Amino acid sequence: MRTYLEENEIRVKGFVHCAGVSPISPLRLMDAAAIRDVLAVNVCSCLEILRVLTARRVNHSALKSVVLISSIASVRGTSGMSAYCASKGALDAAARALAVEMAPHVRINTVRPGALPTEILEKAGVSPEIAQDFREHPEAHGSLLGCARLSDVTALIRYLLSEEARFITGQCFTVDGGVTAH
Amino acid sequence: MEFSQTRVLVTGASSGIGRATAVRLAKEREITLILSGRDEARLRETWTLCGERAEDVLWPRELDNAWAAGEALQEFLQARQLSVQAFVHCAGMAPLLPLRLADAETAHRIMEVNFFSAAALLETLISRHVNRKELTRVVLISSVQSQIGAKGQGFYCASKAALEGFLRAMAEELGPRVRVNAIRPGAVPSRMADELTARADLLTKDVAEGYTLGLGMPEDIASMVAFLLSEEARWITGQCFTVDGGRMAH
Numbered sequence: 001m002r003t004y005l006e007e008n009e010i011r012v013k014g015f016v017h018c019a020g021v022s023p024i025s026p027l028r029l030m031d032a033a034a035i036r037d038v039l040a041v042n043v044c045s046c047l048e049i050l051r052v053l054t055a056r057r058v059n060h061s062a063l064k065s066v067v068l069i070s071s072i073a074s075v076r077g078t079s080g081m082s083a084y085c086a087s088k089g090a091l092d093a094a095a096r097a098l099a100v101e102m103a104p105h106v107r108i109n110t111v112r113p114g115a116l117p118t119e120i121l122e123k124a125g126v127s128p129e130i131a132q133d134f135r136e137h138p139e140a141h142g143s144l145l146g147c148a149r150l151s152d153v154t155a156l157i158r159y160l161l162s163e164e165a166r167f168i169t170g171q172c173f174t175v176d177g178g179v180t181a182h
Numbered sequence: 183m184e185f186s187q188t189r190v191l192v193t194g195a196s197s198g199i200g201r202a203t204a205v206r207l208a209k210e211r212e213i214t215l216i217l218s219g220r221d222e223a224r225l226r227e228t229w230t231l232c233g234e235r236a237e238d239v240l241w242p243r244e245l246d247n248a249w250a251a252g253e254a255l256q257e258f259l260q261a262r263q264l265s266v267q268a269f270v271h272c273a274g275m276a277p278l279l280p281l282r283l284a285d286a287e288t289a290h291r292i293m294e295v296n297f298f299s300a301a302a303l304l305e306t307l308i309s310r311h312v313n314r315k316e317l318t319r320v321v322l323i324s325s326v327q328s329q330i331g332a333k334g335q336g337f338y339c340a341s342k343a344a345l346e347g348f349l350r351a352m353a354e355e356l357g358p359r360v361r362v363n364a365i366r367p368g369a370v371p372s373r374m375a376d377e378l379t380a381r382a383d384l385l386t387k388d389v390a391e392g393y394t395l396g397l398g399m400p401e402d403i404a405s406m407v408a409f410l411l412s413e414e415a416r417w418i419t420g421q422c423f424t425v426d427g428g429r430m431a432h
Contacts, residue, residue: 096432099394100394100432103395104394104395144354144357144420145419146358152417152418155414156414164405165405165406165425167368167399167425167426168424168425168426168427169395169427169428169431170432171423171424171425171431173421173423174421177417177419178419178420181350181353181354181419181421182351182353
Protein backbone atom coordinates (compact mmCIF):
# COMPACT_ATOMS: atom_id res chain seq x y z
CA MET A 1 0.00 0.00 0.00
CA ARG A 2 2.89 2.30 0.82
CA THR A 3 4.30 1.74 -2.66
CA TYR A 4 0.91 2.31 -4.28
CA LEU A 5 0.40 5.62 -2.49
CA GLU A 6 3.89 6.84 -3.26
CA GLU A 7 3.87 5.84 -6.91
CA ASN A 8 0.47 7.39 -7.54
CA GLU A 9 1.07 10.46 -5.34
CA ILE A 10 -2.15 9.85 -3.47
CA ARG A 11 -2.94 11.54 -0.16
CA VAL A 12 -5.49 9.79 2.01
CA LYS A 13 -7.68 12.07 4.10
CA GLY A 14 -10.16 9.55 5.52
CA PHE A 15 -10.00 5.85 6.35
CA VAL A 16 -12.93 3.52 6.95
CA HIS A 17 -12.11 -0.04 8.01
CA CYS A 18 -15.02 -2.25 6.97
CA ALA A 19 -13.08 -5.44 6.27
CA GLY A 20 -13.95 -8.20 8.67
CA VAL A 21 -14.57 -11.90 8.98
CA SER A 22 -16.99 -13.55 11.37
CA PRO A 23 -16.42 -17.28 11.63
CA ILE A 24 -18.89 -18.93 13.94
CA SER A 25 -17.33 -21.70 15.96
CA PRO A 26 -17.12 -22.85 19.55
CA LEU A 27 -13.61 -22.16 20.84
CA ARG A 28 -12.83 -25.87 21.33
CA LEU A 29 -13.17 -26.38 17.55
CA MET A 30 -10.90 -23.50 16.56
CA ASP A 31 -7.18 -23.92 16.07
CA ALA A 32 -4.53 -21.27 16.68
CA ALA A 33 -4.39 -20.33 13.01
CA ALA A 34 -8.13 -19.76 12.83
CA ILE A 35 -8.07 -17.49 15.88
CA ARG A 36 -5.08 -15.54 14.58
CA ASP A 37 -6.76 -15.14 11.20
CA VAL A 38 -9.77 -13.37 12.70
CA LEU A 39 -7.57 -10.97 14.63
CA ALA A 40 -5.31 -10.47 11.62
CA VAL A 41 -8.08 -9.40 9.26
CA ASN A 42 -10.31 -7.57 11.71
CA VAL A 43 -7.71 -5.77 13.82
CA CYS A 44 -4.09 -6.08 12.73
CA SER A 45 -4.68 -5.11 9.13
CA CYS A 46 -6.38 -1.96 10.34
CA LEU A 47 -3.46 -0.99 12.57
CA GLU A 48 -0.97 -1.71 9.76
CA ILE A 49 -2.92 0.54 7.40
CA LEU A 50 -3.08 3.28 10.02
CA ARG A 51 0.64 3.05 10.50
CA VAL A 52 1.19 3.69 6.80
CA LEU A 53 -1.39 6.47 6.65
CA THR A 54 0.23 8.30 9.55
CA ALA A 55 3.77 7.98 8.18
CA ARG A 56 4.69 11.54 7.27
CA ARG A 57 6.83 10.63 4.31
CA VAL A 58 4.07 8.51 2.81
CA ASN A 59 0.86 10.44 3.50
CA HIS A 60 2.26 13.84 4.47
CA SER A 61 -0.08 14.35 7.46
CA ALA A 62 -3.10 14.28 5.15
CA LEU A 63 -5.11 11.87 7.30
CA LYS A 64 -7.89 13.61 9.23
CA SER A 65 -10.63 11.19 10.19
CA VAL A 66 -10.84 7.45 10.73
CA VAL A 67 -13.88 5.24 11.29
CA LEU A 68 -13.51 1.59 12.27
CA ILE A 69 -16.45 -0.74 11.89
CA SER A 70 -16.81 -2.57 15.18
CA SER A 71 -20.01 -4.34 16.23
CA ILE A 72 -22.42 -4.73 19.12
CA ALA A 73 -20.49 -7.99 19.48
CA SER A 74 -17.92 -5.82 21.23
CA VAL A 75 -20.31 -5.47 24.16
CA ARG A 76 -22.61 -8.47 23.86
CA GLY A 77 -21.31 -12.00 23.97
CA THR A 78 -22.71 -14.72 21.77
CA SER A 79 -21.84 -18.38 21.82
CA GLY A 80 -19.50 -19.29 18.95
CA MET A 81 -18.30 -15.73 18.49
CA SER A 82 -15.39 -15.48 20.92
CA ALA A 83 -12.73 -14.57 18.35
CA TYR A 84 -15.04 -12.14 16.55
CA CYS A 85 -16.14 -10.49 19.82
CA ALA A 86 -12.49 -10.24 20.89
CA SER A 87 -11.57 -8.57 17.62
CA LYS A 88 -14.34 -5.99 17.90
CA GLY A 89 -13.49 -5.21 21.51
CA ALA A 90 -9.91 -4.77 20.37
CA LEU A 91 -10.95 -2.23 17.74
CA ASP A 92 -12.90 -0.14 20.27
CA ALA A 93 -10.02 -0.12 22.73
CA ALA A 94 -7.46 0.66 20.02
CA ALA A 95 -9.57 3.59 18.89
CA ARG A 96 -9.53 5.06 22.40
CA ALA A 97 -5.76 4.85 22.62
CA LEU A 98 -5.23 6.17 19.11
CA ALA A 99 -7.65 9.03 19.72
CA VAL A 100 -5.36 10.28 22.45
CA GLU A 101 -2.19 9.48 20.51
CA MET A 102 -3.18 11.05 17.20
CA ALA A 103 -4.95 14.13 18.59
CA PRO A 104 -5.43 16.83 17.55
CA HIS A 105 -4.84 16.29 13.84
CA VAL A 106 -6.49 12.91 13.42
CA ARG A 107 -9.82 11.87 14.87
CA ILE A 108 -10.73 8.20 15.23
CA ASN A 109 -14.03 6.62 16.22
CA THR A 110 -15.81 3.32 15.82
CA VAL A 111 -19.31 2.41 14.73
CA ARG A 112 -20.99 -0.61 16.30
CA PRO A 113 -23.72 -1.92 14.01
CA GLY A 114 -26.25 -4.55 14.92
CA ALA A 115 -27.28 -7.15 12.32
CA LEU A 116 -27.01 -5.71 8.81
CA PRO A 117 -28.13 -7.01 5.41
CA THR A 118 -24.69 -8.20 4.32
CA GLU A 119 -23.36 -11.65 3.48
CA ILE A 120 -21.05 -11.93 6.44
CA LEU A 121 -22.99 -14.89 7.82
CA GLU A 122 -23.03 -16.77 4.51
CA LYS A 123 -19.29 -16.20 4.19
CA ALA A 124 -18.92 -17.72 7.64
CA GLY A 125 -20.57 -20.89 6.38
CA VAL A 126 -24.09 -20.26 7.69
CA SER A 127 -26.72 -21.61 5.30
CA PRO A 128 -28.46 -18.95 3.21
CA GLU A 129 -31.86 -19.93 4.63
CA ILE A 130 -30.79 -19.51 8.23
CA ALA A 131 -28.93 -16.30 7.46
CA GLN A 132 -31.96 -14.84 5.68
CA ASP A 133 -34.26 -15.84 8.53
CA PHE A 134 -31.91 -14.17 11.00
CA ARG A 135 -31.94 -10.96 9.00
CA GLU A 136 -35.70 -10.97 8.49
CA HIS A 137 -36.59 -11.37 12.16
CA PRO A 138 -34.58 -8.70 13.96
CA GLU A 139 -37.09 -8.53 16.81
CA ALA A 140 -36.06 -12.09 17.73
CA HIS A 141 -32.62 -10.83 18.69
CA GLY A 142 -33.77 -7.60 20.26
CA SER A 143 -34.20 -4.91 17.61
CA LEU A 144 -36.85 -2.39 18.63
CA LEU A 145 -36.88 -0.81 15.19
CA GLY A 146 -37.10 -3.69 12.73
CA CYS A 147 -34.55 -4.39 10.01
CA ALA A 148 -31.60 -2.26 9.10
CA ARG A 149 -30.56 -0.90 5.75
CA LEU A 150 -26.90 -0.39 4.98
CA SER A 151 -27.60 3.33 4.65
CA ASP A 152 -28.42 3.41 8.35
CA VAL A 153 -24.75 2.83 9.03
CA THR A 154 -23.19 4.62 6.06
CA ALA A 155 -24.98 7.84 7.02
CA LEU A 156 -23.27 7.88 10.41
CA ILE A 157 -19.89 6.99 8.88
CA ARG A 158 -20.23 9.93 6.52
CA TYR A 159 -21.12 12.22 9.42
CA LEU A 160 -18.12 11.06 11.47
CA LEU A 161 -15.75 11.64 8.55
CA SER A 162 -17.06 15.16 8.02
CA GLU A 163 -16.11 18.47 9.61
CA GLU A 164 -19.43 18.47 11.47
CA ALA A 165 -17.86 15.83 13.72
CA ARG A 166 -14.74 17.91 14.41
CA PHE A 167 -15.16 17.58 18.19
CA ILE A 168 -15.78 13.82 18.17
CA THR A 169 -12.95 11.40 18.84
CA GLY A 170 -12.26 8.23 20.80
CA GLN A 171 -15.89 7.19 20.87
CA CYS A 172 -18.06 4.23 19.84
CA PHE A 173 -21.40 4.85 18.16
CA THR A 174 -24.00 2.11 18.21
CA VAL A 175 -26.47 1.75 15.34
CA ASP A 176 -28.49 -1.31 16.21
CA GLY A 177 -32.21 -0.61 16.33
CA GLY A 178 -32.02 -0.50 20.12
CA VAL A 179 -30.72 -4.04 20.74
CA THR A 180 -28.16 -2.94 23.30
CA ALA A 181 -30.57 -0.57 25.04
CA HIS A 182 -32.44 -3.39 26.72
CA MET B 183 -29.61 15.44 5.84
CA GLU B 184 -33.25 14.60 5.29
CA PHE B 185 -36.06 15.67 7.56
CA SER B 186 -39.76 15.02 7.39
CA GLN B 187 -42.15 17.86 8.25
CA THR B 188 -41.33 18.32 11.92
CA ARG B 189 -42.18 20.70 14.72
CA VAL B 190 -39.51 20.48 17.40
CA LEU B 191 -39.89 21.53 21.04
CA VAL B 192 -36.49 22.74 22.25
CA THR B 193 -36.09 23.45 25.96
CA GLY B 194 -33.15 25.52 27.16
CA ALA B 195 -33.39 27.49 23.92
CA SER B 196 -32.55 30.85 25.46
CA SER B 197 -28.80 30.17 25.51
CA GLY B 198 -25.94 27.74 25.07
CA ILE B 199 -26.54 24.37 23.47
CA GLY B 200 -30.31 24.92 23.26
CA ARG B 201 -29.85 28.17 21.37
CA ALA B 202 -27.29 26.63 19.00
CA THR B 203 -29.64 23.70 18.44
CA ALA B 204 -32.53 26.00 17.58
CA VAL B 205 -30.38 28.00 15.15
CA ARG B 206 -29.11 24.82 13.46
CA LEU B 207 -32.58 23.27 13.14
CA ALA B 208 -34.06 26.53 11.82
CA LYS B 209 -31.83 26.13 8.76
CA GLU B 210 -34.00 23.20 7.65
CA ARG B 211 -37.09 24.10 5.65
CA GLU B 212 -39.09 21.17 7.00
CA ILE B 213 -38.48 22.09 10.63
CA THR B 214 -40.49 24.53 12.75
CA LEU B 215 -39.73 25.26 16.37
CA ILE B 216 -41.25 25.78 19.79
CA LEU B 217 -38.54 27.69 21.65
CA SER B 218 -38.73 27.19 25.39
CA GLY B 219 -36.66 28.69 28.17
CA ARG B 220 -36.86 30.69 31.37
CA ASP B 221 -36.07 34.10 29.97
CA GLU B 222 -38.48 35.48 27.39
CA ALA B 223 -36.14 38.24 26.27
CA ARG B 224 -33.33 35.76 25.54
CA LEU B 225 -35.81 33.44 23.81
CA ARG B 226 -36.73 36.33 21.57
CA GLU B 227 -33.02 36.79 20.74
CA THR B 228 -32.84 33.11 19.83
CA TRP B 229 -35.88 33.57 17.61
CA THR B 230 -34.08 36.45 15.87
CA LEU B 231 -30.97 34.33 15.38
CA CYS B 232 -33.24 31.67 13.84
CA GLY B 233 -34.29 34.20 11.21
CA GLU B 234 -37.46 35.59 12.81
CA ARG B 235 -39.53 32.93 11.14
CA ALA B 236 -43.26 33.44 11.57
CA GLU B 237 -43.84 29.73 11.97
CA ASP B 238 -41.67 29.45 15.12
CA VAL B 239 -43.36 30.05 18.50
CA LEU B 240 -42.06 30.94 21.95
CA TRP B 241 -43.02 29.12 25.12
CA PRO B 242 -41.30 30.81 28.07
CA ARG B 243 -41.55 28.49 31.04
CA GLU B 244 -39.75 27.56 34.26
CA LEU B 245 -39.13 23.85 34.56
CA ASP B 246 -38.55 23.58 38.30
CA ASN B 247 -41.99 22.04 38.79
CA ALA B 248 -41.92 19.24 36.24
CA TRP B 249 -45.49 18.05 36.17
CA ALA B 250 -46.91 21.55 36.38
CA ALA B 251 -44.80 22.31 33.31
CA GLY B 252 -46.19 19.18 31.66
CA GLU B 253 -49.74 20.41 32.24
CA ALA B 254 -48.82 23.89 31.06
CA LEU B 255 -47.40 22.38 27.86
CA GLN B 256 -50.66 20.55 27.29
CA GLU B 257 -52.64 23.79 27.66
CA PHE B 258 -50.20 25.63 25.38
CA LEU B 259 -50.37 23.02 22.62
CA GLN B 260 -54.14 22.79 22.79
CA ALA B 261 -54.61 26.56 22.81
CA ARG B 262 -52.36 27.00 19.75
CA GLN B 263 -53.50 23.75 18.12
CA LEU B 264 -49.92 22.61 17.67
CA SER B 265 -48.59 19.09 17.32
CA VAL B 266 -45.01 18.19 18.13
CA GLN B 267 -43.01 15.58 16.25
CA ALA B 268 -39.69 15.91 18.06
CA PHE B 269 -38.46 16.94 21.52
CA VAL B 270 -34.97 18.15 22.38
CA HIS B 271 -34.28 18.75 26.06
CA CYS B 272 -31.35 21.14 26.50
CA ALA B 273 -32.55 22.76 29.73
CA GLY B 274 -30.26 22.12 32.63
CA MET B 275 -28.65 23.63 35.66
CA ALA B 276 -25.23 22.85 37.09
CA PRO B 277 -24.78 24.87 40.27
CA LEU B 278 -21.72 23.99 42.28
CA LEU B 279 -23.13 22.07 45.22
CA PRO B 280 -20.61 20.12 47.26
CA LEU B 281 -22.37 17.54 49.40
CA ARG B 282 -21.34 19.19 52.67
CA LEU B 283 -23.25 22.31 51.58
CA ALA B 284 -26.20 20.55 49.99
CA ASP B 285 -29.75 21.42 50.93
CA ALA B 286 -32.87 19.52 49.97
CA GLU B 287 -34.37 22.35 47.97
CA THR B 288 -31.40 22.81 45.64
CA ALA B 289 -30.84 19.08 45.26
CA HIS B 290 -34.47 18.55 44.32
CA ARG B 291 -34.42 21.52 41.98
CA ILE B 292 -31.47 20.11 40.06
CA MET B 293 -33.27 16.78 39.61
CA GLU B 294 -36.50 18.51 38.70
CA VAL B 295 -35.07 20.77 35.99
CA ASN B 296 -32.48 18.38 34.58
CA PHE B 297 -34.40 15.11 34.68
CA PHE B 298 -38.01 15.15 35.85
CA SER B 299 -39.02 18.00 33.53
CA ALA B 300 -37.85 15.93 30.55
CA ALA B 301 -40.01 13.03 31.70
CA ALA B 302 -43.05 15.19 32.40
CA LEU B 303 -42.86 17.03 29.09
CA LEU B 304 -42.37 13.70 27.32
CA GLU B 305 -45.46 12.36 29.07
CA THR B 306 -47.47 15.24 27.64
CA LEU B 307 -46.02 14.74 24.18
CA ILE B 308 -46.94 11.04 24.08
CA SER B 309 -50.43 11.68 25.38
CA ARG B 310 -52.78 10.66 22.55
CA HIS B 311 -55.34 13.07 23.80
CA VAL B 312 -52.88 16.00 23.45
CA ASN B 313 -50.48 15.09 20.65
CA ARG B 314 -52.08 11.99 19.08
CA LYS B 315 -49.23 9.74 17.90
CA GLU B 316 -47.23 12.61 16.46
CA LEU B 317 -44.06 12.37 18.54
CA THR B 318 -41.40 10.23 16.86
CA ARG B 319 -38.02 11.54 18.04
CA VAL B 320 -36.47 12.57 21.33
CA VAL B 321 -32.95 13.84 22.01
CA LEU B 322 -31.89 14.50 25.61
CA ILE B 323 -28.76 16.50 26.35
CA SER B 324 -26.88 14.55 28.97
CA SER B 325 -23.17 15.07 29.72
CA VAL B 326 -19.87 13.24 30.06
CA GLN B 327 -20.55 13.93 33.74
CA SER B 328 -23.08 11.12 33.65
CA GLN B 329 -20.02 8.86 33.50
CA ILE B 330 -17.27 10.79 35.22
CA GLY B 331 -17.53 12.63 38.50
CA ALA B 332 -16.37 16.09 39.41
CA LYS B 333 -16.15 17.98 42.68
CA GLY B 334 -19.26 19.87 43.60
CA GLN B 335 -21.35 18.21 40.92
CA GLY B 336 -22.78 15.15 42.63
CA PHE B 337 -26.39 16.06 42.00
CA TYR B 338 -25.71 17.26 38.45
CA CYS B 339 -23.92 13.97 37.68
CA ALA B 340 -26.81 12.03 39.22
CA SER B 341 -29.38 13.94 37.18
CA LYS B 342 -27.54 13.14 33.93
CA ALA B 343 -27.16 9.48 34.82
CA ALA B 344 -30.89 9.47 35.60
CA LEU B 345 -31.67 10.85 32.12
CA GLU B 346 -29.66 8.06 30.52
CA GLY B 347 -31.20 5.23 32.50
CA PHE B 348 -34.60 6.67 31.74
CA LEU B 349 -33.98 6.95 28.00
CA ARG B 350 -33.06 3.29 27.67
CA ALA B 351 -36.33 2.30 29.30
CA MET B 352 -38.21 4.77 27.10
CA ALA B 353 -36.53 3.41 23.96
CA GLU B 354 -38.07 0.04 24.73
CA GLU B 355 -41.36 1.35 26.08
CA LEU B 356 -42.09 3.88 23.35
CA GLY B 357 -40.44 2.03 20.44
CA PRO B 358 -40.78 1.47 17.57
CA ARG B 359 -42.74 4.68 17.00
CA VAL B 360 -40.50 6.92 19.10
CA ARG B 361 -36.70 6.90 18.97
CA VAL B 362 -35.05 8.19 22.14
CA ASN B 363 -31.35 9.04 22.35
CA ALA B 364 -28.97 11.29 24.26
CA ILE B 365 -25.86 13.28 23.53
CA ARG B 366 -23.07 13.57 26.07
CA PRO B 367 -21.27 16.86 25.51
CA GLY B 368 -17.89 17.44 27.06
CA ALA B 369 -16.83 20.93 28.06
CA VAL B 370 -18.79 23.42 25.99
CA PRO B 371 -18.88 27.10 26.93
CA SER B 372 -22.34 28.26 27.96
CA ARG B 373 -24.13 30.31 30.60
CA MET B 374 -24.57 27.11 32.57
CA ALA B 375 -20.88 26.34 32.37
CA ASP B 376 -19.90 29.90 33.35
CA GLU B 377 -20.56 29.24 37.01
CA LEU B 378 -18.31 26.19 36.91
CA THR B 379 -15.41 27.87 35.16
CA ALA B 380 -15.61 30.86 37.50
CA ARG B 381 -14.79 28.64 40.48
CA ALA B 382 -11.23 27.68 39.55
CA ASP B 383 -10.55 26.22 42.99
CA LEU B 384 -13.04 23.47 42.34
CA LEU B 385 -11.73 22.65 38.89
CA THR B 386 -8.99 20.15 38.28
CA LYS B 387 -6.52 20.55 35.45
CA ASP B 388 -9.03 18.45 33.60
CA VAL B 389 -10.42 21.11 31.37
CA ALA B 390 -7.06 22.18 30.02
CA GLU B 391 -5.45 18.77 29.71
CA GLY B 392 -8.28 16.28 29.48
CA TYR B 393 -9.76 17.47 26.24
CA THR B 394 -7.48 16.28 23.47
CA LEU B 395 -9.27 18.47 20.94
CA GLY B 396 -9.71 21.49 23.20
CA LEU B 397 -13.08 22.91 24.21
CA GLY B 398 -16.12 22.30 22.06
CA MET B 399 -18.62 24.76 20.65
CA PRO B 400 -22.38 24.55 21.13
CA GLU B 401 -22.57 24.11 17.35
CA ASP B 402 -20.76 20.78 17.65
CA ILE B 403 -23.60 19.51 19.81
CA ALA B 404 -26.32 21.12 17.67
CA SER B 405 -24.94 19.34 14.66
CA MET B 406 -25.32 15.95 16.35
CA VAL B 407 -28.87 16.85 17.45
CA ALA B 408 -29.73 17.51 13.81
CA PHE B 409 -28.24 14.17 12.79
CA LEU B 410 -30.20 12.25 15.44
CA LEU B 411 -33.45 13.95 14.40
CA SER B 412 -32.88 13.24 10.70
CA GLU B 413 -34.01 10.29 8.60
CA GLU B 414 -30.38 9.17 8.53
CA ALA B 415 -30.70 8.11 12.18
CA ARG B 416 -33.82 5.97 11.68
CA TRP B 417 -32.23 2.85 13.15
CA ILE B 418 -30.65 4.51 16.18
CA THR B 419 -32.42 4.35 19.54
CA GLY B 420 -31.58 3.92 23.20
CA GLN B 421 -28.08 5.28 22.70
CA CYS B 422 -25.83 7.94 24.19
CA PHE B 423 -23.53 9.60 21.68
CA THR B 424 -20.53 11.33 23.20
CA VAL B 425 -19.27 14.56 21.64
CA ASP B 426 -16.43 15.52 23.93
CA GLY B 427 -13.19 16.22 22.09
CA GLY B 428 -11.75 12.97 23.36
CA ARG B 429 -12.27 13.62 27.07
CA MET B 430 -13.67 10.19 27.81
CA ALA B 431 -11.23 8.26 25.63
CA HIS B 432 -8.73 8.33 28.47
